[in-house]
Amino acid sequence: MAQLSNGHLLNAIQDKFGNAILGAEEPNGLLTLNVNPEKLLELVRFLYNHEEFRFQFLTDICGAHFPDQKGAELASIYHLHSLENNIRIRIKCFLSADHPFVDSLTPLFAAANWQERETFDFYGIIFNGHPNLKRILNVDEMDYHPLRKEYPLEDQTRTDKNDSYFGR
C-alpha cells in the first residue's frame, strides 16, 4: 500500500474546505492545520468518513493560552490518527478569550467527552454540543480556569514560605 503523503492529504483538504484552512505547516513531518473553528466538526467528520484517509482515532485534545495574541488567545488542539494509513494530523483552532466557543467532537468520538471536559476545566473553552460539560479534575468549587496564564501557579493559602521569595 502506498504511503499516504502529507501533500496529498493537504491538497484534498484544501480542495474541499479552501478558505476555512487558515494555515498549514509541517513541523517534524506532522501536518498541522490552523482551521476556522466554525468548520472544525465538518473537517473532522470529512477526515473520519473519507474512504482513503480514515482518521478514526482521536489521540488527544488539549488547550493552550497565548495571552499576547490578541483576539486569538486560546487554542483548542486536536491530534488525529489514521490507524489504517499510519499517519497523524494536528488541527488547531484559535479562539478569542471573550468568545471561546468551538464545536464538540463528541458526536464523532466518544473519547472526546472527557478530553473536552479537561480542556474546559483548565482553559475555559466551551465545547458546543457537549453532553456534560463540567469540571473533571479540579474541585467543583474552583471559580477559575487554572492553566490560563493570568492566574498564578502557586497556592495562595500557603503559610510556611516567605512570600517575597515566591512572587506573592
Next chain:
Amino acid sequence: MGKISKPMSSPIITQAPPGLQGEGFFATSLDKAVGLARANSIWPLPFATSCCGIEFMATMAANYDMARFGSERLSFSPRQADLLMVMGTIAKKMGPVVRQVYLQMAEPRWVIAVGACASSGGIFDTYSVLQGIDKVVPVDVYVPGCPPRPEQILDGITKIQELVKNESLRRRNSPEYQALMASYGIQ
C-alpha cells in the same frame, strides 16, 4: 531428685506509670491504666496516597515492624480506628474525603501527618494541592521528611503513644479541645 525452682522476682512493668507496686499487684490511677492500655494497642487507619505510603509499608513489614509498638492491627474501617495516618499528597479534591474519614472515627482519635506533603503541601505549592491536612482536620503529630524513613514514622508513632498515655480521659470535654474542634467546624 527434686526440681529446684528459683523464686520469681516480681516482674517489672516497663515504662509503667507511677504507682504502687508489690508482689502480684500494681496500683495506679484509672487514667494512667487506661492510657497504658490505649497507647500500646493503637489501631491505625492508613490513608496512604503516595511515596510516604510506601515507607509506611516498610514500617509495617518485618524489618521495622510496627507491631512491636502494639500497632500491627490496621483498621481499614474508620469506626474501629484510633489513629488516622495521612501519608502523602492530599489534592484539594481529596480534602473532603480526609475530613469525612476523620469525622467517621470515634473518640478518642488522633491524627498523624506523615511527610512534607501531608504536613504542609511539600513541594506541591500549586492550585490543586491542599497545603497541609491541618487545613481540614486537627493534627497531633507531624513527621517531616520527603519521604520520611521508617524510623521517623516509628518516632512519630511513639510521640502519639506519649500523647495517649498522658492525656486525660476527659480530653474531649476540655474547653481547649472543644475550641479546637469548633475551629474546624466539628462539634
